[in-house]
Amino acid sequence: MGATRLGRREPAKAQKPSKVGEVATWADDRHGLAALAKKNVRKVFPDHWSFMLGEIALWSFVILLLTGVFLTFWFKPSMAEVVYHGSYDQLRGIPMSEAYASTLEISFDVRGGLLMRQIHHWSAMLFIAAMFVHMMRVFFTGAFRKPRELNWMVGGLLLMLGILNGFTGYSLPDDLLSGTGLRIADGLMKSIPVVGTYVSFFVFGGEFPGDDIVSRLFTVHVLLIPGLLLALVGLHMLLLVYHKHTQWPGPGRTEKNVVGFPMMPVYAAKAGGYFFIVFGVTALMGGLLTINPIWLYGPYNPSQVTAGSQPDWYMGVAEGLLRIMPGWESELFGYTISWNVFLPGVVAPGIIFTMVMLYPFIEAWITGDKREHHLLDRPRNAPTRTAFLVAMMTLFGLLWAAGGNDLLAVTFNLNLNYITWFMRVAIFVGPPIAFVFTRRWCISLQRQDEERLLHGYETGVIMRSPEGSYSERHLPIDRTGAYILTARDRDEVYQLPAGADGNGVAARGSLKNKVRARLSEFWFADNVQKPTREELVAGHGDTDRELALHAGEAHPADGHQYDGRHDVAGDELRKH
Amino acid sequence: MLLTALLLTGGAYAVLSPASAQDDLAADEALVDRGRQLFLVGCASCHGTNAEGIVTSDGTQYGPSLVGVGAAAVDFQVGTGRMPLAEPGVQAPDKPAQYDDEETRALAAYVASLGPGPAIPEAEKYDLEGVDEEGVVRGGQFFLTNCTACHNFAGAGGALPEGKYAPPLQGTDPKYIYEAMLTGPQQMPVFSDEVITPEDKEDVIAYIQSLEENPSYGGFALGSYGPVAEGMFAWLLGIGALVGFAVWIAANSVRSKKRTKA
Numbered sequence: 001m002g003a004t005r006l007g008r009r010e011p012a013k014a015q016k017p018s019k020v021g022e023v024a025t026w027a028d029d030r031h032g033l034a035a036l037a038k039k040n041v042r043k044v045f046p047d048h049w050s051f052m053l054g055e056i057a058l059w060s061f062v063i064l065l066l067t068g069v070f071l072t073f074w075f076k077p078s079m080a081e082v083v084y085h086g087s088y089d090q091l092r093g094i095p096m097s098e099a100y101a102s103t104l105e106i107s108f109d110v111r112g113g114l115l116m117r118q119i120h121h122w123s124a125m126l127f128i129a130a131m132f133v134h135m136m137r138v139f140f141t142g143a144f145r146k147p148r149e150l151n152w153m154v155g156g157l158l159l160m161l162g163i164l165n166g167f168t169g170y171s172l173p174d175d176l177l178s179g180t181g182l183r184i185a186d187g188l189m190k191s192i193p194v195v196g197t198y199v200s201f202f203v204f205g206g207e208f209p210g211d212d213i214v215s216r217l218f219t220v221h222v223l224l225i226p227g228l229l230l231a232l233v234g235l236h237m238l239l240l241v242y243h244k245h246t247q248w249p250g251p252g253r254t255e256k257n258v259v260g261f262p263m264m265p266v267y268a269a270k271a272g273g274y275f276f277i278v279f280g281v282t283a284l285m286g287g288l289l290t291i292n293p294i295w296l297y298g299p300y301n302p303s304q305v306t307a308g309s310q311p312d313w314y315m316g317v318a319e320g321l322l323r324i325m326p327g328w329e330s331e332l333f334g335y336t337i338s339w340n341v342f343l344p345g346v347v348a349p350g351i352i353f354t355m356v357m358l359y360p361f362i363e364a365w366i367t368g369d370k371r372e373h374h375l376l377d378r379p380r381n382a383p384t385r386t387a388f389l390v391a392m393m394t395l396f397g398l399l400w401a402a403g404g405n406d407l408l409a410v411t412f413n414l415n416l417n418y419i420t421w422f423m424r425v426a427i428f429v430g431p432p433i434a435f436v437f438t439r440r441w442c443i444s445l446q447r448q449d450e451e452r453l454l455h456g457y458e459t460g461v462i463m464r465s466p467e468g469s470y471s472e473r474h475l476p477i478d479r480t481g482a483y484i485l486t487a488r489d490r491d492e493v494y495q496l497p498a499g500a501d502g503n504g505v506a507a508r509g510s511l512k513n514k515v516r517a518r519l520s521e522f523w524f525a526d527n528v529q530k531p532t533r534e535e536l537v538a539g540h541g542d543t544d545r546e547l548a549l550h551a552g553e554a555h556p557a558d559g560h561q562y563d564g565r566h567d568v569a570g571d572e573l574r575k576h
Numbered sequence: 577m578l579l580t581a582l583l584l585t586g587g588a589y590a591v592l593s594p595a596s597a598q599d600d601l602a603a604d605e606a607l608v609d610r611g612r613q614l615f616l617v618g619c620a621s622c623h624g625t626n627a628e629g630i631v632t633s634d635g636t637q638y639g640p641s642l643v644g645v646g647a648a649a650v651d652f653q654v655g656t657g658r659m660p661l662a663e664p665g666v667q668a669p670d671k672p673a674q675y676d677d678e679e680t681r682a683l684a685a686y687v688a689s690l691g692p693g694p695a696i697p698e699a700e701k702y703d704l705e706g707v708d709e710e711g712v713v714r715g716g717q718f719f720l721t722n723c724t725a726c727h728n729f730a731g732a733g734g735a736l737p738e739g740k741y742a743p744p745l746q747g748t749d750p751k752y753i754y755e756a757m758l759t760g761p762q763q764m765p766v767f768s769d770e771v772i773t774p775e776d777k778e779d780v781i782a783y784i785q786s787l788e789e790n791p792s793y794g795g796f797a798l799g800s801y802g803p804v805a806e807g808m809f810a811w812l813l814g815i816g817a818l819v820g821f822a823v824w825i826a827a828n829s830v831r832s833k834k835r836t837k838a
Binding site: 047048049050051052053055056089090091092093094107108114118122125126129130133176177270273274277278281282285287288289290291292293295296297298301303304305306307308309310311312313316403404405406407409410413414415416417418 | 666709710712713716717720721724725726727728729730732733734735736737738739741742783786787790792793794795796797798800801802803804805806807808809810811813814815817818819821822823825826827
């Protein structure tokens with residue numbers, strides 16, 4: 001919008017080009033990017049706060065790169081033993097790894113070092129949290145549907161790599177918590193049947209902890225994963241531009257357009273400004289709130305452990321699973337299989353990530369929906385999907401809480417063992433309850449929408465009929481509201497192909513189809529479908545009669561001005 | 577039977593243990609007598625009239641025997657208000673002391689007179705005067721190895737099974753930390769003078785004190801509870817604020833400005 005207006009204002013007359021113009025022309029003659037840039041600065045993005053959640057993650061990632069580079073200038077990724085002689089009194093003279101000593105140096109002897117460390121760590125926490133929130137938005141609104149399934153998978157990969165990089169960063173300083181975390185990682189690897197010990201030995205370069213792990217994790221943390229993240233972030237954004245951004249339904253917004261503001265200058269200003277806000281919030285947190293006080297933990301020592309040994313929040317679910325898992329083990333040919341570690345530590349994360357990656361395809365298979373979608377679903381209009389995520393969030397929350405069971409026990413004077421037992425039951429009982437509750441809630445909201453569409457909104461005006469009965473007057477909702485409520489497709493339950501078992505012979509794949517039909521029926525069961533044209537007309541007949549009645553009143557009774565159709569500014573009654 | 581066994585154990589301990597002898601508290605008969613009077617009123621209902629302990633019908637201890645626990649244990653339990661118990665529970669919480677210093681001394685003298693046990697440590701054992709910088713560092717290593725598993729890396733306390741807990745150490749009188757190591761109250765193991773020498777005990781206390789004297793280098797310490805508290809702040813404060821800003825930015829768009837003008 002801004003760009004075009006600027007173009008119009010400058011008439012095409014011979015003018016001495018400015019210096020900047022000359023340079024731009026020189027460059028454009030050689031790479032010819034102007035045409036591409038011109039198209040993209042006018043790219044339109046829709047406006048909604050929930051579309052900015054991914055930006056938090058993007059900007060946190062930028063902050064991570066900036067502060068991370070600063071930290072690498074002083075961090076020494078080595079497990080060679082040195083004796084500490086720095087500024088922190090309580091550890092002077094203690095033998096420790098160079099990694100830990102240099103982290104102490106960054107914290108106490110490098111100007112601004114502790115601030116940078118803390119900003120880096122806080123922005124890592126926010127990076128992954130923002131990815132989760134962004135992913136939840138995409139899920140709730142159905143933005144992962146065709147044609148965006150691949151971008152959903154790229155997002156899933158980004159999340160997985162983000163978590164992995166968070167864990168490697170947590171392990172680098174070689175403090176007591178780092179080592180405790182790595183010890184658990186070592187245990188998880190060793191719990192894999194047959195190859196576990198080999199995997200662990202390969203990773204640690206021998207028996208845990210060895211003296212290779214920090215330098216290996218360093219390369220993974222600063223080169224390998226950030227490189228992958230950067231490439232995938234680029235792909236994620238490219239696909240976003242290619243697919244165009246989804247938008248909420250509304251008047252003038254269709255599956256074929258995007259209503260919003262152009263990249264330049266509105267979105268550049270908004271997004272650029274948001275970067276500074278994210279940086280500001282993260283810097284404030286880094287400056288004011290202690291995070292990972294490694295000097296208190298001390299250098300890693302396998303003989304030590306501390307109360308409050310927890311991973312960063314994004315590993316809390318894995319920690320919780322591990323904490324509430326019963327101690328199941330079995331012996332096979334003289335070898336112990338540690339189900340108590342293998343199931344929660346290796347199998348569960350594998351299942352969760354596979355499910356996350358495949359979800360768009362699973363849903364499309366059940367619903368049979370192969371259409372393109374650029375308009376978002378309101379969460380209530382996909383009750384089963386919404387309820388499924390709320391159930392998953394409940395499970396996540398419970399496991400997360402289980403990961404902090406000791407702090408729950410201390411803070412709320414609870415019995416640690418009871419918490420464990422409660423969680424063991426709650427993770428199976430809680431999510432189904434949340435599912436049913438959310439689904440019914442969504443359907444209630446759908447019914448309310450239908451009510452508003454067909455019979456209008458409640459004006460709050462009570463009418464007394466000549467017979468003496470009372471009723472509330474309903475008036476039709478406005479066109480924008482009606483458009484938003486009706487801008488969705490009718491659900492189509494998958495039907496079994498007719499004649500598949502016409503002679504009682506099961507057709508090929510009929511079991512699969514039966515399962516699919518069952519699931520599809522379950523998926524859409526009890527959903528409220530948007531009214532048909534006839535229903536709308538009939539409904540509007542009611543409200544139109546009401547409206548006519550209302551218009552015919554020569555002297556509307558006092559109080560009727562509050563029906564939402566009258567301007568009540570400066571109304572005397574309002575002041576009482 | 578139990579009493580005999582306990583007395584025998586106590587007696588044997590008195591003979592065999594070279595370090596602890598009957599301290600002079602128990603020698604003061606008037607004090608012991610006053611302590612006994614106080615004991616019969618305030619303690620005997622659980623610990624028995626002769627401090628022999630009371631066993632319940634299902635075999636658990638209603639109140640344990642106090643024969644041989646020593647004056648240090650009494651000084652710790654009564655001095656920190658843990659005893660007398662307000663109500664039975666898995667663990668005695670600390671609360672304002674119910675007895676004054678003189679009464680606590682009398683109770684300690686009475687219990688010390690029942691059998692030999694650790695005496696109340698002299699003030700020079702925990703006044704930290706002889707502790708140099710190296711001592712603090714050494715104390716830190718003892719602390720990290722022996723104490724943090726329950727009391728947390730900053731002495732902020734932690735959970736134990738079945739509703740029990742390791743209390744926070746921040747702000748605890750050095751004398752009580754010393755006595756706790758010496759007597760192993762409640763769930764705590766005993767760190768006798770043979771396990772951790774009196775000098776090392778003083779170093780541990782010096783380390784805990786030095787942490788309290790350190791400025792909070794990284795800013796507000798979030799209770800020193802570790803990553804769980806950090807995660808809570810990341811979500812509630814960080815994501816909360818950033819989503820708030822996103823709503824603000826989206827609400828203040830070009831369109832909504834135009835709308836207000838129109």
